[in-house]
Amino acid sequence: MEAQLRDAVRELCSRYPNDYWQRVDRTRSYPDAFVAELTEAGYLACLIPEEYGGSGLGIREACIILEEINRSGGNAAACHAQMYTMGTLLRYGSDDQKARYLPGIADGTLRLQAFAVTEPDAGSDTTAISTFAHRQGDKYVVSGKKIFISRVQHSDLMILLARTTPLEEVEKKTKGMSVFVVDLRDVPENRMEVRPIEAMINHETNELFLDELEIPVENRIGEEGEGFRYILGGMNAERILLASESVGDGLYFTDRAKQYAGERVVFGRPIGANQGVQFPIAKAYVGIRGAAAMRDEAVRRYDRGEACGAEANMAKLLAAEAAWDAANVAMDAFGGYGFAEEYGIERKFREARLYMVAPISNNMVLSYIGQHVLGMPRSF
Amino acid sequence: MEILVCVKRVPDTETRIRIGDGGRSIDPSGVKYVLSPYDEFAVEAALRTKEGLGEGEVTVTTFGDDASQETLRSALAMGANRAVLLEGAATMDGLTTAKVLATEIEEMDPPLVLLGMKAADADQQQVGPMLATLLGRPCATAVAEFEVADGKVVCRREVEGGTEVLELDLPAVITVTKGAYEPRYASLKGIMAAKRKPLEKKPVDVPESALVVEALEPPPEKAAGRIVGEGPDAVAELVRLLREEARVL
Ligand SMILES: Cc1cc2nc3c(=O)[nH]c(=O)nc-3n(C[C@H](O)[C@H](O)[C@H](O)COP(=O)(O)OP(=O)(O)OC[C@H]3O[C@@H](n4cnc5c(N)ncnc54)[C@H](O)[C@@H]3O)c2cc1C
Numbered sequence: 001m002e003a004q005l006r007d008a009v010r011e012l013c014s015r016y017p018n019d020y021w022q023r024v025d026r027t028r029s030y031p032d033a034f035v036a037e038l039t040e041a042g043y044l045a046c047l048i049p050e051e052y053g054g055s056g057l058g059i060r061e062a063c064i065i066l067e068e069i070n071r072s073g074g075n076a077a078a079c080h081a082q083m084y085t086m087g088t089l090l091r092y093g094s095d096d097q098k099a100r101y102l103p104g105i106a107d108g109t110l111r112l113q114a115f116a117v118t119e120p121d122a123g124s125d126t127t128a129i130s131t132f133a134h135r136q137g138d139k140y141v142v143s144g145k146k147i148f149i150s151r152v153q154h155s156d157l158m159i160l161l162a163r164t165t166p167l168e169e170v171e172k173k174t175k176g177m178s179v180f181v182v183d184l185r186d187v188p189e190n191r192m193e194v195r196p197i198e199a200m201i202n203h204e205t206n207e208l209f210l211d212e213l214e215i216p217v218e219n220r221i222g223e224e225g226e227g228f229r230y231i232l233g234g235m236n237a238e239r240i241l242l243a244s245e246s247v248g249d250g251l252y253f254t255d256r257a258k259q260y261a262g263e264r265v266v267f268g269r270p271i272g273a274n275q276g277v278q279f280p281i282a283k284a285y286v287g288i289r290g291a292a293a294m295r296d297e298a299v300r301r302y303d304r305g306e307a308c309g310a311e312a313n314m315a316k317l318l319a320a321e322a323a324w325d326a327a328n329v330a331m332d333a334f335g336g337y338g339f340a341e342e343y344g345i346e347r348k349f350r351e352a353r354l355y356m357v358a359p360i361s362n363n364m365v366l367s368y369i370g371q372h373v374l375g376m377p378r379s380f
Numbered sequence: 381m382e383i384l385v386c387v388k389r390v391p392d393t394e395t396r397i398r399i400g401d402g403g404r405s406i407d408p409s410g411v412k413y414v415l416s417p418y419d420e421f422a423v424e425a426a427l428r429t430k431e432g433l434g435e436g437e438v439t440v441t442t443f444g445d446d447a448s449q450e451t452l453r454s455a456l457a458m459g460a461n462r463a464v465l466l467e468g469a470a471t472m473d474g475l476t477t478a479k480v481l482a483t484e485i486e487e488m489d490p491p492l493v494l495l496g497m498k499a500a501d502a503d504q505q506q507v508g509p510m511l512a513t514l515l516g517r518p519c520a521t522a523v524a525e526f527e528v529a530d531g532k533v534v535c536r537r538e539v540e541g542g543t544e545v546l547e548l549d550l551p552a553v554i555t556v557t558k559g560a561y562e563p564r565y566a567s568l569k570g571i572m573a574a575k576r577k578p579l580e581k582k583p584v585d586v587p588e589s590a591l592v593v594e595a596l597e598p599p600p601e602k603a604a605g606r607i608v609g610e611g612p613d614a615v616a617e618l619v620r621l622l623r624e625e626a627r628v629l
Binding site: 043 | 565567571
């Protein structure tokens with residue numbers, strides 16, 4: 001099954017070669033055709049249980065899919081969130097909410113791939129968010145600012161984290177936040193402004209200005225005040241999946257660098273015969289395999305329902321760093337051609353860099369390991 | 381209409397082949413196996429025929445060991461309805477394979493039997509015609525496109541410099557080449573559905589073979605190439621070398 005799945009994803013991706021992604025990148029457009037085909041073939045619904053129209057597969061298979069997309073030179077970030085954002089709904093939503101949304105998410109008619117947490121005045125300190133949802137009868141009225149919220153313009157639904165009790169009034173700062181499903185199709189224009197951020201990569205990401213946006217109470221997921229816990233509940237899966245994208249990126253770079261270094265002849269021999277070129281590629285590969293092994297350990301624990309926070313976070317950090325090392329190695333191996341768009345390396349170089357920062361910066365991973373795994377003094 | 385497609389598990393064309401077993405067979409270790417690409421055309425042709433007719437079933441079968449189940453699952457993932465594994469030790473003898481298939485097919489009696497024009501490993505192009513002979517059915521080989529109507533199948537073949545059109549009475553045996561049948565790839569939905577489709581395993585008696593493989597030899601190592609120059613300037617030198625060194629002009 002795993003080999004077959006890997007082959008099938010590879011085959012699909014092979015129809016979207018570098019020039020496709022290059023064109024999409026240059027025009028800062030959405031890879032509609034690729035995403036439509038991926039959706040149609042069922043890949044983005046792999047984690048949704050069969051009773052709701054998905055394939056009910058585990059995280060292992062989802063990792064294969066995302067890894068192969070990025071290894072092919074594609075960019076899974078355009079649609080990866082459609083795979084796992086629904087996890088919050090699946091784990092903590094009511095039966096009614098699941099029945100309402102999951103079948104549409106599974107067949108792709110409902111796009112839930114926007115997830116609004118980050119705020120300009122809170123940054124990595126999520127509990128400091130100030131977007132506030134006031135309960136008024138059978139609805140909440142929400143105002144605040146969000147930043148770097150991706151794929152909003154390519155989503156029908158958005159998961160939103162907002163405070164429902166002011167920070168000053170809660171006994172623990174992780175309390176008093178709630179999670180909502182925002183139906184973006186119903187939002188009146190003057191209640192939510194979406195301001196696109198021009199970025200280094202082709203990643204539809206936005207600033208959101210919420211001004212008394214009304215959300216029906218039935219769109220709150222789980223209990224009021226418990227939202228932060230729900231968000232954390234999906235973090236391990238996200239770390240593991242995005243680590244897989246980085247592993248895919250890393251392998252893309254070593255695949256390409258190895259091939260190019262074998263073909264490019266300078267001083268009468270392939271540049272890859274020089275240890276100054278060969279060893280960095282080999283070292284980058286070792287790093288990627290090491291990160292993949294940690295990712296696999298996280299997957300095993302996740303699948304067995306064991307605690308995997310440490311492994312998931314370490315896999316994310318190792319994979320993001322390994323991919324970034326490999327990106328630089330590939331740039332070196334390609335020399336000047338690494339800068340030429342048609343080779344694809346510079347685009348992937350930019351794209352691979354994201355995972356050092358998002359969805360959580362590697363420093364935050366280290367503080368988690370230091371404070372929660374090693375038990376060292378807290379810095380915040 | 382019932383369509384039976386006979387398929388084979390072969391090494392992936394991108395796999396590096398090593399010779400093992402005293403030079404008589406390939407070393408299977410580290411080899412990635414796939415559904416033979418010509419058989420993919422045949423499966424595609426069967427699925428399109430079924431879809432065109434709006435009825436019927438596509439069964440895939442293979443003669444091989446337990447590992448061939450994987451190959452059958454690939455065909456099921458493409459959309460075939462059921463699979464039968466004729467379990468036994470396959471050989472390089474096309475006649476043995478044809479006999480095993482013929483025994484099974486006589487029992488099932490499907491009006492249309494499809495095969496790839498050849499297996500991508502041994503390239504022998506034997507099994508289709510031999511099977512047709514054993515069954516006493518008409519056979520068209522290397523068919524680029526066909527259509528079934530009124531108990532007949534009309535086949536188009538690409539021949540040197542033109543096209544040949546054949547009409548065969550059903551039941552018939554057809555071997556398929558790429559032609560119109562660019563294979564669909566398996567989707568995740570297809571792979572998931574394939575897990576639930578019936579795959580029957582039938583041990584078979586393998587008839588005695590009168591053919592042994594004496595030796596397999598890899599192609600000779602290619603000598604390193606040489607760049608004789610660039611652009612139009614290189615032409616004169618290339619012609620000189622082809623004439624004087626390679627002596628091919
Ligand atoms: C392309 C893109 C897409 C994104 N998509 C989304 C999205 O869809 N939804 C969403 O909610 N968010 C999204 N984000 C936001 C992302 O999660 C944040 O950028 C990230 O969590 C870091 O927050 P920040 O940018 O505010 O950095 P800051 O918190 O300002 O941090 C800046 C730097 O300081 C370091 N730092 C801060 N505090 C400490 C400390 N105590 N100790 C050590 N180091 C520290 C950080 O590690 C970082 O290196 C996206 C970001 C990008 C770039």
